Amino acid sequence: MAEKNNQPRRGPMGGGPGIRPVEKAKNFKGTLKKLLQYLGKFKMMIGIVIICAIISTIFNIVGPKILGNITTEIYAGVMQMIAGTGGINFDEIRRIVCILLGIYIISALFSYIQSFVMVGVGQKFTYSLRKGISEKINRLPIRYFDKKTHGEVLSYITNDIDTIAQNLNQSITQLITSITTVIGILIMMISISWQMALVAVLVLPVSLVLVATVISKSQKYFKAQQEYLGHVNRTY
């Protein structure tokens, strides 16, 4: 037993030379699968979340385009004022404002329903994870607790599960809204002017490359920071 415990508990993925990876999942795909399995119970709820998120995002995207109509209307009115042949059509503007108000309310409403349902899923999920661990504690062989300190097990129950809950909540919501937003905005931009849309899309790879280089450079230091914090921890 003396030799075995000597090795780092989490084996290096792909074996980076000399660098001990910090808190990386041993088997990411497997873990993800397990998580999804757990989530399977909440299929219905997640379906509702997805639909609400899509609706809310669509309305959110349509907003600016209609808002643009007001500006256009005002602009046209101003041109007529200059010519002395008319003025701003306030009736039209009032109509658009009312439509927009409705759109904003619907968007906010669905966005709230979505977060409401998602919170329910996330909390039930963490509840069942905690319950699972508390029951598992009573079934695990005593040997397991010789290797793990109580602190570690405790931090699984509180910290780690909290982290999962938070990430789950944010990730799923963000994933859905992001995808809908990207698609929706693209359609909107193309419908306004495909040339301008093209320019905006062309900027993306550039920023992607920029972000990627920054991250690849900084990741190293994040790892190092985490590791040194661990050293500080160990000194006690």
Add this chain to the structure above:
Amino acid sequence: MLRLSKYYKPFIRSILIAILLLFIQAMCDLKLPDYMSDIVNIGIQSNGIEQVAPEAISENGFELMKRFMSEEQKESLEGYYIKVDQEDTQYAELYPGVENTNIYVLDKTLETSDIENISNSFALASKTMINTMTLLSAQTENITIPTEETEDIEVNKIYEIMPMLERIPTETIEQARKEAETTPESMLKSVGLVFTQSFYHELGIDSSKMQNTYIVKTGLKMLGICVIGIVAAILVGFSGSKIGAGIGRTLRNDVFQKVQSFSSAEFNNFSAASLITRTTNDITQIQNFVVMMVRMLAYAPIMGIGSLIMMSQKTTELVWTIALACGLIIVLIVFLFKVVFPKIKMVQKLTDKINLVAKESLSGLMVVRAFGTQKYEESRFDKINSQVMKTNKFINRSMGMMMPSMMFIMNGLNLLILWTGADAIANSQLQVGDLMAVMQYGIEVVMSFLFVSMIFIMFPRASVSANRIAEVLETENTIHDPENIEKSDSDKKGYVEFKNVTFQYPGADEKVLENITFTAKPGQTTAIIGATGSGKSTLVNLIPRLFDVSSGEVLVNGVNVKNMAQFELHNQIGYIPQKGNLLSGTIESNLKYGNEEAKQELIEKCASIAQATEFIESKDEMYQAPISQGAKNVSGGQKQRLSIARALVKNSPIYVFDDSFSALDFKTDSKLRGALKTYSKDSTLIIVAQRVSTIMNAEQIIVLNEGKIEGIGTHEELLKNCPTYYEIASSQLSKEELENGRKE
């Protein structure tokens, strides 16, 4: 937060620089909507013509405009425009229309104020002309107004009716001008620009090219400002991280040093786990908060106030809409926090509870299994678990209202600005581009307002961390080095004396030790025995001054330990704790812990005395074999033997064994003691033990019971005189052994 203020001081310069950079960044960000407004107002609406005063105008046009100006305006115009003849090819490229007509060119050396005057004259003249036409068309049917197409006025058509215009009575024109003077300035400017555009057109200037040039020019300016802003933002990020990390480093160093200086009394105040969180989590919290502070707290107000100023330069009509939005946000935040904050506190308590229950079922694992009470434990956990779930649901659902409501407020603000702005535009108080800029400024103000309120939310959390760190840093050490250090008495080297010592833990009522008096001499073994909780470990902890006595004196080398330098005191003592704590590293690094210069020879010798040679040499790397964190890769007995060897390597005159033989089997125990006796024959040995066999041969045995000395003497003496000792011994030794002891 304030308690740590001295840690920010070294970074004041960096902080000031960061704030300066933030100002630059804010200026850049604030300037952008302004330029955008220019692009809309000048670039798109007026085809890139920046001023009403035309840079060049045909002779006909000049005469036409002059016809509608007042006498003074006409005169003032003369000096500013230079006549260029048709034949002059100097301007042919710039103004192709010069081939057909004489032109007037604006003096390039004029001041901006002059150009503004001229622009005003032209604008007024333009409006006057339109008003005149309207007046005339009201009088007679047959005069067409040449301004139906606002985009491009056919100036040639106007020239055709010039002779007719000459005949217009001056009164009519005067009346038209009076009317024109009441027209708002921005309206005048717009009308003037339409005419200027037509004059340019007449001269063959490509207006779409002009527009493009203007937009590209402004766009490049925007790009430049953007780049400056980004550079400033990056530098702010740099200095922010530097300040945060720097403060973090000094704090960690100081906390660590402070903790190192703690005596057991202070350690008992904070738990080890809490000290770890304080040095890692809490300091990271502070570090992140400082970075946030530098980047956001400073930025948000600059941006917010700046936006307000920029906005009120465009119009003051719409400021109330922003105030309304901010007010709504305050109401929302206050409401949510009134509702949510108590629940957040509750969750913290519940999390503690969940920890407690889980911890209990972990530490009581054996008991739970032995009694088969798993179901009970599970239901206990489940109760709190579902409570946590319910409370968290409530919190998250309430907080979930925040984002949609904020979005709604922002969107609503936009609508409000557009609606009221349209009114302002209709009254010619505002231009379209300005309205768009105001919308952006409005969002900017609200956003920075949000940031500021977010910091108010974050502040309490960081402040809790700061207080926890400050608590550690401000803890007064109860054990200090004395001001006047006493030299040790050379006659009494190796002597450990207790004189009437009484001790109680700080804050405790009961005395753990009472009236302890004895002397341990060099070359002798002094053993301390007693039941659990009799104060044995506490007694030996007083020797290296891990605690200070409540009354009486502890003397080492004939000097009160309170009057010795702690370093010197600790140097005298080789202390072997109950739990053999090893540090991560190798076996050798652990053995050398108390004596860096120890030679391999000495190390091996001490290892052999401690009976550790056998298992060390069974390892492949021998003395270089690694010790993992918490020494989990060696057994309890091995740990004890290594920590005994470690103390021996230190080669000090006094050894204190705090129940250090407990994990050794009987044989190893006796072999070890035999070897120890020869190695340390001049040293003072103080041994705490539970096994009588371990200490039978000691020169002096002290029997402790409930903090009091029940008897002092040799094994044989105590068997006769001390009932407590006899009780302990009789429970451990065979009858013959007891009888032997009594006889001698």
